[in-house]
Amino acid sequence: MTPKRVWVVEDDTVYRRMLSRVLNRSDEISECRVFPSCIEFFDALENWQRPDMVLMDLGLPEMSGVEGIQELAEKAPDVSVVVLTVFSEKEKVFEALEAGASGYLLKSATGPEIIKGLQEVSLGGSALSPAVAKIVLEDIRKPTPTDNYKLATREIEVLEKLALGMSVKEIATALDISKSTVSTYLERLYQKLQVQSQSGAVAKALRSGIIK
CATH class of the missing domain: 3.40.50.2300 (Response regulator)
Structure with missing residues (x-):
């Protein structure tokens, strides 16, 4: 780096x-x-x-x-x-x-x-x-009550990819969308989940049962 x-x-x-x-x-x-x-x-x-x-x-x-x-x-x-x-x-x-x-x-x-x-x-x-x-x-393995924070299906898909350790570029390729679109989804996720980072979004999604 x-x-x-x-x-x-x-x-x-x-x-x-x-x-x-x-x-x-x-x-x-x-x-x-x-x-x-x-x-x-x-x-x-x-x-x-x-x-x-x-x-x-x-x-x-x-x-x-x-x-x-x-x-x-x-x-x-x-x-x-x-x-x-x-x-x-x-x-x-x-x-x-x-x-x-x-x-x-x-x-x-x-x-x-x-x-x-x-x-x-x-x-x-x-x-x-x-x-x-x-x-x-x-x-992650523990069952948790689901709170979806009114997330769209595509936003949840982005979260799932983040949880796998994928970068913005890799997520864009996997979902066949542009990197700027992924960034837009991330901004929405941060706002809805009230977090400030990718790791924070994944952590909250896991604890809330949004993703497994």
Whole structure:
């Protein structure tokens, strides 16, 4: 991928410094800035060139990571967020994904695994630690009450393709429609499901029983 600007929001000083070293050593990262809280992060967002991606902890002082993800989705929806946290509970995972996170990594991830996750998100995919992916898969298998959010058949088809990990281009080919049409469907889905990202749309659709 083209080198990206990555900012880190992490209140643990030791872990924050470690992440900074890992990211600064990577050829995939052109800039790394670190912040101990969302408050300082958003202050910097007003004054510096925006990052391409953000690594966001969840257990942060003053403003939680999920609140930070939601606010960032409003202020800078083009900036991707990858959660990096110790929390592996299902509720935390889906809360973050539905808030707009494009990935969810645990702090047990190695440096190369974190870089790989950022690469996947940069290419339009999502990044999930194995334990988190297991949680998502287990939730898919459970029967859930259906709430279709008044989705059209074609919108559900787009969601199903997203759940398979397809890109916008691949979905367009599979459904024999243009990429711009797929993007239009995605915009409608985000509005109807009240989410900010592809991973958030898939997570909410799975939990609501819209797709299996």
